[in-house]
Amino acid sequence: MSTSRQTAGITVLVADDDDGYRFPIKACLEDHGFTVIEATTREEVIALGPGAQIWVVDVRLPTAEMEGIQAVRSLLEAGTRPHYVVFISVIPQENVTERLSIPGFVKSDFLGKPFELQVLLEMLTGRAEREA
Amino acid sequence: MANVVREIILASISKATSFDELGKQIVEACANSLDAEVCTIWRRYTDDSGAPRLRLLSASAKAPQTIAQEITYAIHGQDPEGHDADGVTGYVAQTRREVHVSSFSELKDRFGFCWRGYMDNAQWGGQPNEYFRSLSAFPLLLGNRVVGVLKFENKRGSAVGFPEEDLTTIREIAVDIALAVHFFELLEFHEEKLIQAPAPLVAALLGPFDPKELLSKIVKTIADTLHTRICTLWLVDSAGKELRLADGYGFSTEARAKQTYRLADPSVPDEEIDGITAWVAIRKKPFWANSWSELKAHPSWRGKWDREIWTDRGEAFHCLYAVPVLRQDKVIGVLKVENPIDRATFTNSDRAMCGMLANLIVLLDLAQQLRAELISDLVHLIRSPIGQVLMNLSALLDEIHNLREGKAFRVALAEEYVNFIKKALLAVTVTSRTLVAFARRTGTLESAGPPEKTSLAELVEERVREIQPLLYGGITTKTTISDAAREAELYLDVTDRTRVQTLVDNLLHNAIKYSRADGVVEVGLCRQDGSAVLMIRDYGQGIAEEDLPRIFEPGFSRRAPGHPQGTGMGLATVKQILERLNWSCQVNSRAGEGTTFQVSMPLRGGRDT
Numbered sequence: 001m002s003t004s005r006q007t008a009g010i011t012v013l014v015a016d017d018d019d020g021y022r023f024p025i026k027a028c029l030e031d032h033g034f035t036v037i038e039a040t041t042r043e044e045v046i047a048l049g050p051g052a053q054i055w056v057v058d059v060r061l062p063t064a065e066m067e068g069i070q071a072v073r074s075l076l077e078a079g080t081r082p083h084y085v086v087f088i089s090v091i092p093q094e095n096v097t098e099r100l101s102i103p104g105f106v107k108s109d110f111l112g113k114p115f116e117l118q119v120l121l122e123m124l125t126g127r128a129e130r131e132a
Numbered sequence: 133m134a135n136v137v138r139e140i141i142l143a144s145i146s147k148a149t150s151f152d153e154l155g156k157q158i159v160e161a162c163a164n165s166l167d168a169e170v171c172t173i174w175r176r177y178t179d180d181s182g183a184p185r186l187r188l189l190s191a192s193a194k195a196p197q198t199i200a201q202e203i204t205y206a207i208h209g210q211d212p213e214g215h216d217a218d219g220v221t222g223y224v225a226q227t228r229r230e231v232h233v234s235s236f237s238e239l240k241d242r243f244g245f246c247w248r249g250y251m252d253n254a255q256w257g258g259q260p261n262e263y264f265r266s267l268s269a270f271p272l273l274l275g276n277r278v279v280g281v282l283k284f285e286n287k288r289g290s291a292v293g294f295p296e297e298d299l300t301t302i303r304e305i306a307v308d309i310a311l312a313v314h315f316f317e318l319l320e321f322h323e324e325k326l327i328q329a330p331a332p333l334v335a336a337l338l339g340p341f342d343p344k345e346l347l348s349k350i351v352k353t354i355a356d357t358l359h360t361r362i363c364t365l366w367l368v369d370s371a372g373k374e375l376r377l378a379d380g381y382g383f384s385t386e387a388r389a390k391q392t393y394r395l396a397d398p399s400v401p402d403e404e405i406d407g408i409t410a411w412v413a414i415r416k417k418p419f420w421a422n423s424w425s426e427l428k429a430h431p432s433w434r435g436k437w438d439r440e441i442w443t444d445r446g447e448a449f450h451c452l453y454a455v456p457v458l459r460q461d462k463v464i465g466v467l468k469v470e471n472p473i474d475r476a477t478f479t480n481s482d483r484a485m486c487g488m489l490a491n492l493i494v495l496l497d498l499a500q501q502l503r504a505e506l507i508s509d510l511v512h513l514i515r516s517p518i519g520q521v522l523m524n525l526s527a528l529l530d531e532i533h534n535l536r537e538g539k540a541f542r543v544a545l546a547e548e549y550v551n552f553i554k555k556a557l558l559a560v561t562v563t564s565r566t567l568v569a570f571a572r573r574t575g576t577l578e579s580a581g582p583p584e585k586t587s588l589a590e591l592v593e594e595r596v597r598e599i600q601p602l603l604y605g606g607i608t609t610k611t612t613i614s615d616a617a618r619e620a621e622l623y624l625d626v627t628d629r630t631r632v633q634t635l636v637d638n639l640l641h642n643a644i645k646y647s648r649a650d651g652v653v654e655v656g657l658c659r660q661d662g663s664a665v666l667m668i669r670d671y672g673q674g675i676a677e678e679d680l681p682r683i684f685e686p687g688f689s690r691r692a693p694g695h696p697q698g699t700g701m702g703l704a705t706v707k708q709i710l711e712r713l714n715w716s717c718q719v720n721s722r723a724g725e726g727t728t729f730q731v732s733m734p735l736r737g738g739r740d741t
Contacts, residue, residue: 023552
């Protein structure tokens with residue numbers, strides 16, 4: 001397990017109701033020194049979000065109604081400020097972008113599933129380095 | 133006297149709230165005014181071969197209504213004396229002569245050559261000589277044209293028929309009645325056009341599905357149905373900001389690409405709206421113009437479209453009708469037709485038809501949307517598990533690379549990755565099998581072949597065997613088949629066999645999904661009276677009591693720990709299959725303890741043992 005100065009102490013919230021995605025993501029991030037907490041529902045995201053600096057959130061969550069995005073918006077409206085949000089989704093980005101109108105003060109990106117775990121790792125460590 | 137009768141008739145007519153009622157009111161008013169037992173009005177129509185005939189428009193209460201609807205008379209005879217007339221009623225229409233008789237024998241004597249007795253037999257119970265007493269029949273004329281026949285029968289309290297003053301009265305109001313009859317003819321013509329209008333549109337939809345081609349077919353069919361030079365369909369874009377030309381018929385393609393109309397808030401005044409087409413969408417009202425000057429006079433007119441279309445055509449604009457396409461209260465587009473081909477303006481009939489076709493477009497749009505949603509759900513059901521397979525494989529590869537780099541290989545972690553891969557593959561496998569069954573159901577008429585003897589035990593064992601490589605999380609299956617059940621056989625054709633396989637697959641998959649790690653899924657087959665009973669049981673999370681009645685509902689999906697919310701198709705498909713095969717299913721469950729599904733499959737006597 002490799003820990004860089006940058007990743008130690010950073011908590012990542014991984015929100016996806018599918019443990020087939022959550023598990024490999026969590027294992028990979030933990031391997032590289034991140035602390036990972038998991039959420040599977042909108043309510044859990046809202047409860048656990050403030051405790052994490054980076055959020056990796058599935059756009060859909062349990063239902064089709066963009067619960068992941070809604071949860072993130074609720075948190076932002078309540079004043080929570082993550083360093084970085086990565087939205088992941090099976091849906092191609094163009095279907096989602098109109099709804100991804102996340103305010104500019106939060107850096108956010110989109111990653112289509114399935115993705116290479118390395119790519120997510122690089123995005124997160126890159127962000128972590130910038131914040132350090 | 134005529135005026136009094138006319139007043140009575142007018143008063144009755146003003147009470148009618150439908151065309152049917154109108155006919156009835158007229159005929160009852162006539163019957164009452166003349167104190168006749170029966171009054172009937174017959175109107176002219178054209179049959180399928182184009183020949184003129186008479187049929188019943190309305191009959192007073194005592195006439196035999198239903199039978200009378202079937203009776204018609206031909207009026208295409210050539211002889212002005214009426215010797216080739218069809219019935220006394222046909223005679224009146226053909227010769228334009230009145231007929232007055234005061235006994236059945238007189239009727240037969242004078243009109244035996246054309247009397248048919250259709251109505252008399254229907255009306256008088258087959259015994260006209262018993263009941264028939266008198267008849268007065270009048271041709272209904274509009275100018276020179278016969279539009280129908282008015283008949284009165286059996287003057288009450290009289291043995292000699294209708295007196296001269298009655299006849300005079302009727303002669304004076306005959307034109308009023310003829311007018312009413314003429315309106316009915318127009319109405320029927322209009323109604324028939326409306327009824328037939330959707331048929332070409334439906335026919336246009338029966339080809340292979342391609343949204344672009346569909347739009348093009350719609351506009352062409354509408355142009356044909358309305359017999360108009362130009363037809364355009366404008367649709368509101370997804371942001372709700374402008375109207376774009378979706379497709380059009382009757383003009384060159386270069387004009388197509390550039391046309392848009394900006395939409396505005398309804399509070400904006402007409403002068404600031406970007407074109408009449410936009411006005412129709414914003415105000416949600418139809419608009420028509422029967423001349424160029426009428427068109428330009430509209431405060432919202434901009435002329436963008438007109439400049440495109442009418443600049444170098446051989447003809448000029450002369451007529452427009454535009455109608456909003458509304459889905460409930462929301463505007464989704466505008467339908468426009470311009471320059472009707474064989475008439476000067478768009479008629480009321482045309483406008484009604486336009487409105488109806490606009491509604492059909494909404495139905496089509498809705499069907500499209502539902503289809504898109506279904507496909508989107510299905511795509512998710514397939515892409516999501518496949519994505520999981522890829523990601524877990526990638527993670528597994530990383531572990532293998534660790535070995536190469538001399539790092540530790542974490543066996544438990546690797547096994548977990550493999551578990552997730554299997555779980556995803558199981559989901560995809562069952563989904564694809566369900567889709568195949570679904571596709572077959574909505575598909576072709578091809579014969580499924582003859583039913584073949586199928587051993588239920590073998591079928592169940594085969595499904596359990598096929599699922600073994602896809603079991604994960606330490607879950608195992610245990611199959612128990614009784615001796616008696618081993619002999620159970622059903623005659624199933626290929627389609628039904630696929631259905632049974634899909635049913636077993638879905639129930640197995642459900643049991644596995646909701647089992648705990650290292651859990652057991654029990655599969656049993658036994659005999660009970662004249663049925664084979666399939667039992668599939670898991671010891672997993674169970675179903676909450678309030679959810680139990682809903683589990684077979686399409687779209688209802690219970691959340692299983694660690695599983696994505698399904699679209700609820702699995703059990704809904706199971707239910708469909710049960711209905712198809714006429715099998716029943718009992719579900720028992722306790723939250724936290726597990727669930728048992730029991731399917732009863734009746735084994736018919738005779739060939740099925």
